[in-house]
């Protein structure tokens with residue numbers, strides 16, 4: 543992401559007054575330009591790994607007083623009791639028949655998972671038989687779980703980075719528990735993909751761009767803003783939807799356990815940033831607003847699932863036609879911002895710098911979520927005991 547200043551936050555009010563266009567921020571003027579979204583191709587890492595330079599200095603603190611940030615301390619104590627074991631607390635003997643799951647899910651959720659005839663008219667889908675539609679559903683599952691897994695690895699790396707870079711001991715302690723949580727999440731999504739599904743997808747290009755930006759930024763709070771507030775805020779809502787929609791019992795339980803952890807992670811982001819952001823200048827807050835906006839667009843772009851359409855050999859023009867014929871799918875995607883918007887408001891980012899970010903979320907159609915409760919009041923985050931002991935359902 544471009545910033546006013548690469549390594550330090552020395553913006554002045556004159557810089558804050560400069561309005562950057564969508565073209566400068568996200569590479570296109572119209573946020574709903576689907577051709578541009580589908581045309582963006584990420585880098586394929588042929589070596590089998592991906593390196594990102596980390597520009598943020600690691601910081602020791604000599605202030606070891608535990609509990610000087612009482613809410614972070616409380617969250618840390620909760621997190622120590624909330625651990626669960628991905629190998630033994632989930633019933634991996636459950637057999638998953640992907641075809642049956644696709645059919646059962648489509649029957650249970652016709653509005654989200656079935657196309658009506660008018661929408662597919664004139665596109666490649668018009669000629670698809672049942673077998674091809676089921677294959678599309680299977681590819682959807684493989685893609686979604688792959689993206690969850692890659693995103694979880696992003697969270698693992700980001701949280702390890704927070705342990706190094708955040709200046710307060712209570713936050714370092716808490717972040718250390720989150721590192722363990724994220725390792726467990728990568729582990730369970732990877733195991734589910736390998737043992738229950740039928741193929742992997744590489745990291746989505748838009749998600750990859752966002753994670754590179756988050757990991758590479760020199761300012762410690764940007765890791766929190768990008769990961770805990772934006773990526774994990776969206777993930778928490780997405781896990782919630784899939785948890786509600788899936789008819790597959792192992793995935794349902796797996797997601798519920800992961801959500802119990804994610805609620806804490808998002809609360810950690812809000813609790814850590816809310817005081818810090820009160821100290822920042824208008825120019826510095828504008829940089830955070832731009833970062834949040836870019837992140838929101840990258841995550842929205844990811845939801846187009848371009849890699850699945852490519853694998854199913856559906857031409858780009860047809861994908862655009864399908865999306866335009868089914869606007870309720872776009873509305874459904876906007877619902878995924880329901881956790882993010884109230885948290886940005888709590889952090890003061892919606893209304894800072896003349897309400898620039900409020901205008902952007904209004905443009906996206908997501909501003910109505912601003913009055914929902916923010917994540918510092920999420921009961922799941924502060925619940926006693928592990929999800930196993932609480933027998934969450």
Ligand SMILES: [Fe+2]
Pocket residue numbers: 694697723724727804
């Ligand atoms: Fe996670």
Ligand SMILES: [Fe+2]
Pocket residue numbers: 697724774803804807
């Ligand atoms: Fe997380």
